[in-house]
Amino acid sequence: MRNYHTHTTRCRHAFGKDRDYVNKAIKAGITELGFSDHAPMLFPVDNYYSTYRMFPEDVPDYVNSINLLREEYKDKIKIHLGYEIEYLPDIIDKTIAYLKKYGYEYLILGQHFTDNEYEPHSHYCGIPSNNAQAFDKYIEQALDGLKTGMFLYIAHPDLFNYTGPDEVYTEKMTYFCQEIKKLDYPVEFNLLGYAQKRNYPDKRFWEIVSKVGNDVIIGFDAHSPEVFQNKKIYNDAKKYLSNLGIIPLEKLEIGEQKER
Numbered sequence: 553m554r555n556y557h558t559h560t561t562r563c564r565h566a567f568g569k570d571r572d573y574v575n576k577a578i579k580a581g582i583t584e585l586g587f588s589d590h591a592p593m594l595f596p597v598d599n600y601y602s603t604y605r606m607f608p609e610d611v612p613d614y615v616n617s618i619n620l621l622r623e624e625y626k627d628k629i630k631i632h633l634g635y636e637i638e639y640l641p642d643i644i645d646k647t648i649a650y651l652k653k654y655g656y657e658y659l660i661l662g663q664h665f666t667d668n669e670y671e672p673h674s675h676y677c678g679i680p681s682n683n684a685q686a687f688d689k690y691i692e693q694a695l696d697g698l699k700t701g702m703f704l705y706i707a708h709p710d711l712f713n714y715t716g717p718d719e720v721y722t723e724k725m726t727y728f729c730q731e732i733k734k735l736d737y738p739v740e741f742n743l744l745g746y747a748q749k750r751n752y753p754d755k756r757f758w759e760i761v762s763k764v765g766n767d768v769i770i771g772f773d774a775h776s777p778e779v780f781q782n783k784k785i786y787n788d789a790k791k792y793l794s795n796l797g798i799i800p801l802e803k804l805e806i807g808e809q810k811e812r
Contacts, residue, residue, distance in 0.1 A: 553580070553581050553582045553583065553786070554582060554583060554584035554585075554586075554802065554803050554804075555577070555582055555584075555585055555586065555770075555771065555772045555774065555780075556584075556586035556588060556632070556634070556658070556660065556704065556705075556769070556771060556804060556806075557586070557588055557636065557660065557707060557740065557742075557771035557772055557773045557774065558573055558585060558586060558587045558588060558589075558772065558774045559587075559588070559589045559590065559636075559773075559774060559775050560573070560587065560589045560614065560617075562589055562606045562607075562610045562613070562614055563589050563590040563604060563605050563606055564603055564604055564605075565604050565775065566589075566774075566775040566776065567775065567776045568776050568777040568778075569777075570587070570617045570618065570621060571621060572777040573585070573587070573774065573777045573780075574621055574625055574629060574631065575777070576777035576778065576780045576781060577629060577777075577780050578625070578628055578629050579780070579781070580780040580781055580783065582629065582780060583629060583630065584629070584630040584631075584632070584803065585629055585630070585631050585632070586631075586632040586633075586634050586657075586658065586806070587614075587618050587631070587632065587633055587634060588634040588635055588636045588658070588659075588660050589605075589606055589614060589635060589636065590604065590605035590606055590635070590636050590637075590662070591605065591606060591635035591636065591637040591638075591647065591651060591659075592605060592606045592607055592608040592610065592611060592647070592650075593605065593637075593638060593640060593643055593647050593669065594608060594643055594646045594647045594650055595643065595669070595670050596642070596643065596670075597670050600670045602669065608650065611650075611651065611654050612654060615633060615654045615655060615656075618631065618633045619633065632657045632658060632806050633655070633656050633657050634656055634657055634658040634659060634660065634704070634806075635651065635656060635659050635660075636659075636660050636661075636662040636707060637659050637660075637661065637662065638661075638662065638663060638664060638665060638669065639661060639663060639693060639694065639696060639697025639700075640665070640667075640668045640669060641668065641693070641696070642668045643668065644697075644700075648702070657806050657807060658703075658704045658806050658807070659702050659703050659704065660703060660704050660705055660706070660707050660740075660771075661694065661697050661698060661703045661705070661706045661707060662706075662707040662708065663677065663690065663693060663694040663697065663706075663711070664676060664677055664678065664711065665677065666686055666689040666690050666693055667689070667693075675689070675690075677690050677711045677712040677713065678711055678712075678713055678750075678751065679713060680713045680715045680751075681712075681713060681714060681715060682714065682715045682716035683716075684714075684716060684720060684724075686712075687712055687714050687716075687720075687724055688724065690712045691712075691724060691725075691727070691728045694706065694709070694728075695728070695731050695732075695735075698732065698735050698737055699735065703737065704804055704806070705737055705738040705739065705740055705769055705804065706732065706737055706738075706739055706740060707740045707742065707771060707773070708740060708742040708745060708752050708753075708771075708773070709728070709729075709732070709739045709740065709757070710725070710751075710752040710753060710754040710757035710758075711751075711752050713751040713752075718756065721756055722756060722760065725756070725757050725760050726760050726763075726764065729757075729760050729761055729764040729766050730764055732766060733764055733765065733766050733767075736767075737767075738766070738767040738768060738769040738801060738804065739761060739766050739767070739768055739769075740768075740769050740770070740771040741753055741758070741768055741769070741770050741771070741789055741792075741793060741800065742771055742773050743770060743771065743772045743773060743779070743785055743786065743789055744772070744773035744774075744775065744779075745773070746785065746788075746789055746792075747779070747782070747785045753792075758792075758793070758796055758798070759796065761796075761798065762796040762797050762798055767801055768793065768798050768799075768800045768801065769800060769801050769804060770786065770789055770790070770793075770800050772786075
């Protein structure tokens, strides 16, 4: 069992010490653990600080902590250093340049906002909405991010909480899944949303994934070390996918992402 979606307290909405995540993962039988905390974004507004992601000044401590744990536990578990990051077009290049100074192994795309988060018209995609234009914006912005080739996979691709007609949802998400498949990215079945009965995983989306034939990876989206002990949720998720004819990938190759 492997997990590439793990957060830390630095994002300000996760709990537990970095070491505790590692120890609980080992006890759960996880052989490969990727830390991918919410990356800081270098917002151009001096007084704007997101309260649910790392601050830029948190990066050195994060990198140092994960690297030390990787060395200490190298005989027990394989540990990777990464980030979950937004594709915010105005600031992504500057942000990536900053993160590269400290080093990382991979990025996963977690698109929570349309446009740029700090802008008044930006839309948080988890809020219920029947706005088809915002839905289109989410899809196109996520695809623009994936086209950069920077990412390992896309997290909770069904986050957008569209409350309009089912036929519109099906049309737009079919296009989304088809384009993701063309770009050769896995889509994540998100265990945090599954366990907490959020609007994602969305049954409509996963029926589309089954028809389109996307590659699928299960992500714990761990915000506390204890989630690794909940094997029932993991097994239930595999059964859910199996009932749709989906066999999730067992592992991903870190470092294989490339310009596409």
